[in-house]
Amino acid sequence: MPALHYRMSLYEDLKPIYLDEVKTYSLASRPSKVTVDDFAKPIANDSSLRDYLQSLPNILAVQSLREIASRMRRARDLGKPIIWGLGGHVIKTGLAPIIIDLMNRGFVNAIAGNGSVLVHDAEIAMVGSTSEDVDATLGEGAFGGAEETGRLLNEAARDGARDGLGLGEALGRALIAMKPKHESLSLLCAAYASKVPFTAHLTIGGDIAHFHPQSDGAALGATSHIDFRLLAELVRRMNGGGVYLNIGSAVNLPEVFLKCVTLVRNLGHELNDITTANFDFIQSYRPLTNVVRRPTAEGAGKGFAITGHHELTIPLLAAELICGAEA
Numbered sequence: 001m002p003a004l005h006y007r008m009s010l011y012e013d014l015k016p017i018y019l020d021e022v023k024t025y026s027l028a029s030r031p032s033k034v035t036v037d038d039f040a041k042p043i044a045n046d047s048s049l050r051d052y053l054q055s056l057p058n059i060l061a062v063q064s065l066r067e068i069a070s071r072m073r074r075a076r077d078l079g080k081p082i083i084w085g086l087g088g089h090v091i092k093t094g095l096a097p098i099i100i101d102l103m104n105r106g107f108v109n110a111i112a113g114n115g116s117v118l119v120h121d122a123e124i125a126m127v128g129s130t131s132e133d134v135d136a137t138l139g140e141g142a143f144g145g146a147e148e149t150g151r152l153l154n155e156a157a158r159d160g161a162r163d164g165l166g167l168g169e170a171l172g173r174a175l176i177a178m179k180p181k182h183e184s185l186s187l188l189c190a191a192y193a194s195k196v197p198f199t200a201h202l203t204i205g206g207d208i209a210h211f212h213p214q215s216d217g218a219a220l221g222a223t224s225h226i227d228f229r230l231l232a233e234l235v236r237r238m239n240g241g242g243v244y245l246n247i248g249s250a251v252n253l254p255e256v257f258l259k260c261v262t263l264v265r266n267l268g269h270e271l272n273d274i275t276t277a278n279f280d281f282i283q284s285y286r287p288l289t290n291v292v293r294r295p296t297a298e299g300a301g302k303g304f305a306i307t308g309h310h311e312l313t314i315p316l317l318a319a320e321l322i323c324g325a326e327a
Contacts, residue, residue, distance in 0.1 A: 034059060050323045064277075064304045065313075069320040071275040071302075072107055072243050073327075080242040081109045081234050085257060085291075087248030088116025091124065091187070092131045093311040098318050100190045107321055110197040110234050111168075111187060112227075114252045115207035118171055118188070118200055122152055125175055125186035144208030152178075153207075154214035160223040161216075166230050167223035168198035197234060199227035201256045232260040236267075238274045246291045247279040248310055254278075254290040261295045274301035279317075281309050 009015075041055040056062045075082050084099065102108050113121075123130035126148055137143040144150075152174060160170025172192030176183065183189045191198040202224040204210060204217060235257070238244065246253055264271050276295055278287035283305050292303030306313055321327065 048323075049319055053320060053324055061306055061308075064306060065317060065320055066324065067302075068243075068245075068275065068277050068304055068306075069317060069324055070326055071241075072321060075241050075243045075275070076106045078241040080240060081237050082107055082243045083110045083112060083231075083234055083238070083245070084108050085112045085244065085246045085249060085253040086117050086187075087114055087250070087253070088120050089248040090310055090314070091117055091120040093309075095310060095314050096121065096124070096185050096187050096190075098315055099187060100185075102318055102321065103190060103194060103196055105322070108196065110199070110231075111191055112199045112201060112231050112253060112256070113168065113187075114249055115200070115202045115209075118153060118167075119149060119207060119209065121186050121188050122171065122175055123149055125180040125182050125189055126152075126178070128182045128185075144211065146208070150209045150212030151214055153209035154212055154216060154219075157219040157223050158214075158216050160226075161219035164226070165223065166227035167200040167202070167220070168227055170223055171200065172198055197230060199231045199234075200224060201227060201231070201252060203252055228256065228260070231256065232263045235260040236264045236269050236271070239270050240273050241275075243275045243277075244291065244295075245277050245279065246287050247314065249287070250280065250282075250284045251286055254286040258290040258294060271295075272300045275304075276301065277304040277306060279306045279308075279310065279313050281307065283307055 038058040040057040043052060043055055047055070058066070072082055090099075099108055099111075120130040123146070132143065132146075134143050137145075153171065156171040156174040157167055159165075159174065160167055163170070165173070168188070169192065172188040175186065176189045176192050180186065180189070188198060190196075200223070202210075202220055204220060209215060210217075210220070235242075235244070244257060246257065261271060274296060276291050278291050280287060288305060292305050295301065296303040306317075
């Protein structure tokens, strides 16, 4: 290639770099991260769910989802905890039946919920609906004033404090004793009936039940603190293959989980070979830092982040667990 001259430029001591001696290589010789073997496959009219799962591109989030499912199967086979940390949005998007089914299949060994999980799950159990219109009721001060919700949660907390129970167990006991109409759709009821630990982690003042007349801060704090210690014991048992999923909690549960991890290690227990994952439609600082990265650092395990709406990603995870290639 002939040399080019740039006589018109005012940059007397600056010329474009010449490309004549750039080294290249054969495309076929280069290792690549994507090949046609990983591509998606079209779906036929008579495709099964297993066909659909196998048709997905084996790239990025699909790879992660498949590996999470594989690690959950391994945890079940090893008898290690698979802990689901839930925010209230998971309940409001109608996913309780799927999680209950996975509980029955051995893929949910414990549930950790924030305060909104208790509110929405209890309301679903009692009346089959939840999630009031805050904009329509806040102006007149009616938001959060449902009598049955406040009474149930606060009485359960007082009874739990009296009996030395965690709030999740106490609320499950109180709710199932009511024989609510929609008991079969309640995570609290299903967990209590199956003796699956359900721990509740409150931010006092953050839930509607905390301003009801029956509210007892001491009882709420005592029962929630018992649940923190119970969750820490479950995290301790994750060593050697356990799994923790954070689904829809951006602040509360990532902070609680991180404190459980440090408590376990502070007491001298090993916490290695663990799997963590954050499922949310926005990846934010605390879940990525406190769930995905920090607990698994320095070879202690592997963390994943799945971005998408829960009403899509959690059914897809369930399908992969039940009908995936390794199922």
